[in-house]
Each structure stands twice: as C-alpha cells, then as structure tokens.
Amino acid sequence: MTEEKNLNFIEEIIEADLAAGNYPSITTRFPPEPNGYLHLGHAKSICLNFGLALKYGGKTNLRFDDTNPETEEVEYVENIKQDVQWLGFQWAHELYASDYFPQLYELAVKLIKKGLAYVDDSTSEEIAEQKGTPTAPGKPNPYRQRSVEENLKLFAEMKAGNYPDGAKVLRAKIDMAHVNMLMRDPVLYRIKHAHHHRTGDAWCIYPMYDFAHGQSDSIEQITHSICTLEFVPHRELYNWLIKNLEIYPSRQYEFARLNMTYTLMSKRKLLQLVNEKVVTGWDDPRMPTLSGARRRGYPPESLREFCDKIGVAKRDNLIDMGLLEFCVREHLNKTATRRMVVFDPLKIIITNYPEEKTEMLPSENNTEREGSGVREMPFGRVLYMEKDDFMENPPKKYFRLSPGGMVRLKSAFIIKCEEVIKDANGNVTELHCTYIPESRSGHDTSGVSVKGVIHWVSAKEAVKIEVRQYEKLFVTEDMNSIEDDFKNHLNPHSLKVVTAYAEPELAKARPGEQFQFLRMGYFCLDSDSSADQLVFNRTVTLRDSK
RNA sequence: UGUCCCGUGGUGUAAUGGCAACACUGCAGAUUUUGAUUCUGCCUUUCUAGGUUCGAGUCCUAGCGGGACAACCA
Numbered sequence: 302m303t304e305e306k307n308l309n310f311i312e313e314i315i316e317a318d319l320a321a322g323n324y325p326s327i328t329t330r331f332p333p334e335p336n337g338y339l340h341l342g343h344a345k346s347i348c349l350n351f352g353l354a355l356k357y358g359g360k361t362n363l364r365f366d367d368t369n370p371e372t373e374e375v376e377y378v379e380n381i382k383q384d385v386q387w388l389g390f391q392w393a394h395e396l397y398a399s400d401y402f403p404q405l406y407e408l409a410v411k412l413i414k415k416g417l418a419y420v421d422d423s424t425s426e427e428i429a430e431q432k433g434t435p436t437a438p439g440k441p442n443p444y445r446q447r448s449v450e451e452n453l454k455l456f457a458e459m460k461a462g463n464y465p466d467g468a469k470v471l472r473a474k475i476d477m478a479h480v481n482m483l484m485r486d487p488v489l490y491r492i493k494h495a496h497h498h499r500t501g502d503a504w505c506i507y508p509m510y511d512f513a514h515g516q517s518d519s520i521e522q523i524t525h526s527i528c529t530l531e532f533v534p535h536r537e538l539y540n541w542l543i544k545n546l547e548i549y550p551s552r553q554y555e556f557a558r559l560n561m562t563y564t565l566m567s568k569r570k571l572l573q574l575v576n577e578k579v580v581t582g583w584d585d586p587r588m589p590t591l592s593g594a595r596r597r598g599y600p601p602e603s604l605r606e607f608c609d610k611i612g613v614a615k616r617d618n619l620i621d622m623g624l625l626e627f628c629v630r631e632h633l634n635k636t637a638t639r640r641m642v643v644f645d646p647l648k649i650i651i652t653n654y655p656e657e658k659t660e661m662l663p664s665e666n667n668t669e670r671e672g673s674g675v676r677e678m679p680f681g682r683v684l685y686m687e688k689d690d691f692m693e694n695p696p697k698k699y700f701r702l703s704p705g706g707m708v709r710l711k712s713a714f715i716i717k718c719e720e721v722i723k724d725a726n727g728n729v730t731e732l733h734c735t736y737i738p739e740s741r742s743g744h745d746t747s748g749v750s751v752k753g754v755i756h757w758v759s760a761k762e763a764v765k766i767e768v769r770q771y772e773k774l775f776v777t778e779d780m781n782s783i784e785d786d787f788k789n790h791l792n793p794h795s796l797k798v799v800t801a802y803a804e805p806e807l808a809k810a811r812p813g814e815q816f817q818f819l820r821m822g823y824f825c826l827d828s829d830s831s832a833d834q835l836v837f838n839r840t841v842t843l844r845d846s847k
Numbered sequence: 848u849g850u851c852c853c854g855u856g857g858u859g860u861a862a863u864g865g866c867a868a869c870a871c872u873g874c875a876g877a878u879u880u881u882g883a884u885u886c887u888g889c890c891u892u893u894c895u896a897g898g899u900u901c902g903a904g905u906c907c908u909a910g911c912g913g914g915a916c917a918a919c920c921a
Contacts, residue, residue, distance in 0.1 A: 307862090308861095308863095334920085366921065368920095371920095372921095425918080429918085435850070469919095480850050480851090481916080488918090507919095510920070530852070533851065535916095610859080612859065615853060616854065616913090617854095617913070618858085621859080624870085627870090634884060641881095700882075712880070713880095743880090751880090752882090753880095754882090817881085820883070843881080843884095846882060847882050
C-alpha cells in the first residue's frame with residue numbers, strides 16, 4: 302500500500318462525495334453507441350469508468366446508446382461486449398437506452414404538460430437558421446406558442462406515425478437567445494421511420510442524445526456520469542432536464558479524450574478505411590481498434606497499464622505511440638516464449654561439421670520467466686543466418702560476422718567466417734565457416750570470447766512461415782491538425798509481408814500464444830493461419846539501440 | 848471578435864499556499880550467449896504582465912496561446 306494518493310480530478314470529486322456522504326456508493330456507466338468498433342480512446346474511458354467503480358467498491362453498467370437506428374447494428378453490440386471483456390472488465394448490467402423508450406416518451410409528455418416543450422413544424426434548415434450563431438442570438442418561431450393541448454395531440458400523432466420523417470420535431474422550450482447554443486430550444490425527438498435493432502418497428506420517433514443519455518443515467522441512478530470534453534456545453538442542458546423532469550440528479554464530469562501520434566481516433570474515419578478496403582477490416586492489426594490491438598497481439602494488461610500511465614485530466618493531449626509500445630514490450634518481455642526465426646536468410650556451411658550429423662541443442666524458452674524450461678533446436682552442417690548479421694566491410698563498433706571474424710550462434714557454437722561466396726554480380730550468396738567444437742553453449746572450454754551473438758536456424762529442419770510486419774498507419778504525427786483528406790497521410794509501408802524460416806518448434810504455436818523471435822521482435826499467430834501455412838503478426842519490434 | 852474549457856521538461860502526468868517530481872522519449876555508461884532485458888547517470892519544466900501573501904505552479908485580474916460550441920449524430 303502506498304502512502305501517497307496522487308488522485309486524478311475525478312477521483313478527488315468521488316472521494317469528496319463519499320466523504321460528505323452524498324452517495325452510499327458510486328455507480329458509473331460505459332455508454333458506447335453501437336455504430337462502430339471500440340478503439341484505444343474507448344479503452345481509456347472503459348478503464349476509467351470500470352476502474353473507478355472497482356477502486357471505490359461501486360458498479361458499472363454497460364449501456365448501449367442506441368437512439369439512432371439508422372447507424373446502429375447488432376454486429377457492433379456483440380463486438381463491443383467482447384472487447385470490454387477482453388480488456389478485463391465485467392459490467393453489472395447490460396442495458397440499452399432503447400429499453401427506456403416508453404419512459405422517455407412519458408418524460409417528454411411531462412415536459413410538454415409543464416409548458417416546457419413544443420412541437421415544431423419547421424424544416425431542419427429553418428431550425429438551423431433560427432438558431433443564430435455562437436455570437437448572434439436565435440429567434441423564436443410561431444410554433445413556440447402552441448398550447449399544451451395542441452402539443453400533446455401533435456406529439457401523440459408523431460408517435461402514432463401520422464407524419465413523415467422530418468415533418469415535425471419536439472423541442473424543449475428554454476431560451477432562443479441563450480448564450481449556450483444547446484439551450485436554444487434543443488430538439489428532443491425526431492421522426493424516423495426506421496427499423497431499430499432491438500425495438501424493431503415499435504417506434505417511429507426517437508429521442509436525441511440530450512433527451513436519452515442523461516435520462517438513462519437518472520433511471521440507472523448513475524452517480525458519476527463521465528464523458529469527454531466535447532460534452533461540456535451539454536452539461537447545462539443535462540442539468541436543466543434533470544431539474545425540470547424532477548428525476549434522479551446524476552452529475553456529469555468531463556475529461557480530455559485520448560489522442561495518439563500517427564493515429565486517428567474517429568469512428569467515422571475508421572469506418573471509411575474499412576468500407577474503402579484500405580485495411581482488411583475493423584480488426585486489421587494496423588487499426589487502433591481494440592479488436593485490431595487484440596489481433597496484433599497487444600496484451601490487455603498492457604492496454605490497462607497504458608491507460609493508467611496516461612492519466613486523466615482536462616487538457617488536450619497527444620500521447621506518443623511509443624508509450625503504448627513500451628507497455629506492450631514490458632509485459633511481453635516477461636511472458637513471451639523465445640524462438641529463433643531468420644527473416645532474410647544467408648546460407649552458411651560449417652565446413653568442419655560432419656555431413657550427416659544433426660545434434661539437438663537446448664535453448665531457454667524465456668530467461669525472464671522462471672520455470673519456462675528449454676526446447677531443443679536441431680543443429681547441422683547447413684544453417685541460415687540473417688543476411689543483416691554479416692558485413693563484408695564492417696565499421697568500427699560492429700560485432701557481428703565479417704570475413705575472418707567470429708560470432709556465437711545463440712545457444713550453439715562459436716563460428717569463424719573463412720570464405721565468402723559470391724554470385725556473378727558480386728552478391729554474397731553463401732558463407733563457408735568453421736565451428737569451434739569446444740565452444741558449445743553451456744560447456745564452453747574453448748577460452749574464446751566473442752562479443753556478437755546471433756540467431757540461426759538449421760536449413761534442413763527450418764519451417765517456412767509468413768510474417769506480417771506492421772508499421773504506423775499514418776505518416777503524420779498529429780492527425781488532428783491536418784486540413785486535407787486524411788487518406789493523403791496513409792503510410793504506404795504500413796504492411797510488409799515476408800516469408801521467414803523458423804526453427805521447427807514454432808510449428809507447434811497455438812492461437813493467442815505470444816512469441817519473441819530473438820532479436821527481431823514480438824509476434825503472435827494470426828487467425829489467417831492454416832495447417833500448411835502459419836501466419837504471424839509482428840506485434841512490436843524490440844527496442845533497437847544499434 | 849460571444850460564451851465555456853484548458854495552459855508545468857520533447858511527450859504525458861503529479862505537486863491540494865511552503866525544497867517543482869514521476870514515467871516515456873533522447874543521450875552517455877555498466878552488465879549481458881538477444882546491440883533485447885536489467886542497472887547507473889545526464890539533458891530539459893511552471894505562457895506573459897500585474898496583484899494578494901512572510902511565501903504563488905497553485906488564489907485574483909488582464910493579456911496571449913490552444914481547444915470546444917451554429918447535426919432532426921453521439
């Protein structure tokens with residue numbers, strides 16, 4: 302237990318509320334709209350809302366904000382639930398704003414009866430026109446003066462389906478000259494003859510966000526309704542409705558949304574990438590979605606650690622993607638199983654090693670994880686090493702292989718490069734080496750010490766695999782600052798597919814298993830794998846201080 | 848030319864009127880059978896100007912800078 306508290310501003314509010322006895326315990330909610338997949342920004346919100354309830358012994362509801370049937374689908378509902386659970390959280394109740402449609406309708410009637418709402422026949426253009434601008438007040442229209450009886454009748458007719466889409470709306474009657482534009486008689490209900498993923502065709506009028514979200518909070522007795530900064534102006538309306546509807550006083554608090562370098566966090570734009578097949582789907586490992594992160598191999602623990610590290614505040618931020626990668630490496634370093642894979646093979650022949658011989662050499666699965674044991678790697682006369690680990694004319698501080706030089710083959714022997722074989726064009730095609738039999742790993746009596754250690758595989762037993770190497774999706778650091786089409790900023794090299802040569806043990810990889818390919822990075826088996834073609838995703842590279 | 852929100856190292860986040868700190872990044876070094884990991888050190892910080900106070904990153908005022916607000920989206 303640490304002494305210091307270091308609370309974020311929401312925790313301070315909660316602790317003050319609890320200390321003052323304002324609530325017996327807290328209730329939060331995570332309120333996604335099922336019109337897309339969850340992304341890293343949602344992870345911040347999920348960790349915040351669920352984390353707060355966990356910390357203070359409260360509970361969190363998962364509530365789908367499904368008030369716009371035109372964009373919402375069950376497919377999204379299912380994936381959102383899966384993502385929240387994958388992140389490691391369990392909701393108290395699975396709820397839907399659409400469950401409250403009957404109650405919401407009654408609340409609207411109540412507002413009408415109080416003379417605080419009216420039916421407006423204006424077109425959306427007219428309403429926008431009459432609304433004024435942030436610097437100019439709006440003007441009321443004649444519909445504002447309709448009687449309570451007429452409003453009641455008209456609203457009932459709207460519900461009954463007597464009018465086409467757009468013919469009428471229900472608006473709150475507040476103040477057309479209000480300095481806050483959201484208080485200039487906001488639209489509460491609109492007509493949409495659309496099929497809803499849960500209520501079907503039972504309704505043809507649907508509440509707007511402002512007449513659904515806060516009311517749902519009240520119905521569920523949410524104590525702390527936490528949302529992002531763009532809802533700050535809505536808070537005044539949120540409170541006005543609570544007061545005039547005389548319902549449970551939930552309170553809204555706003556924090557700054559997550560922004561990350563080289564990334565977009567807009568569901569609309571991510572949907573565009575999916576629809577236009579720029580990526581393979583919402584779960585493309587390059588996507589900043591939770592399903593993309595999962596497929597790429599980011600452990601949920603890392604995401605939670607990341608959300609913890611970035612903190613919660615009210616100022617705009619741009620978090621370095623490197624911080625997320627740090628959290629991923631930190632976790633994977635302790636958990637990932639080590640394997641050797643050569644990406645760009647250079648054949649080496651150990652000239653003093655017997656033709657027919659193969660011996661099995663043990664190598665640690667993970668020195669960072671106690672009890673993870675060893676596996677056996679076949680070693681023979683013909684091996685592959687990384688082309689990158691050989692240099693004909695090495696610079697000063699180079700300590701891998703060069704002509705006449707020595708390196709250790711990890712978990713095996715020290716070898717010396719005796720001869721460089723080239724093709725007609727002068728490209729190096731093969732290396733002839735000798736090995737030092739006394740230098741066997743763990744039994745080294747050779748007295749020779751070398752600085753370089755490289756990975757390798759036996760050519761005969763090597764397994765061919767497909768590896769997908771990912772890089773950032775966009776080349777521009779701050780994607781919020783651009784003013785042209787975001788697709789102009791796509792990274793043309795965000796995916797590179799290569800064939801690599803793996804030690805035979807890797808063929809036993811199971812879905813979800815995380816690996817470190819020695820000196821190359823962290824990888825996981827992709828769902829595109831088949832019996833005769835294993836496909837691996839590169840989760841993240843190793844830190845490289847070469 | 849309105850209202851609201853926000854200004855602390857390169858990036859984030861703390862410091863709750865009393866010695867500006869932690870993490871990431873970067874740089875340097877040690878260790879290392881992964882140029883990884885681990886360890887050590889270093890660089891760099893309170894937007895400006897007034898005011899209140901014994902004392903201001905913190906409170907007040909103004910300015911400057913950034914963001915939000917004119918969907919029958921959420």
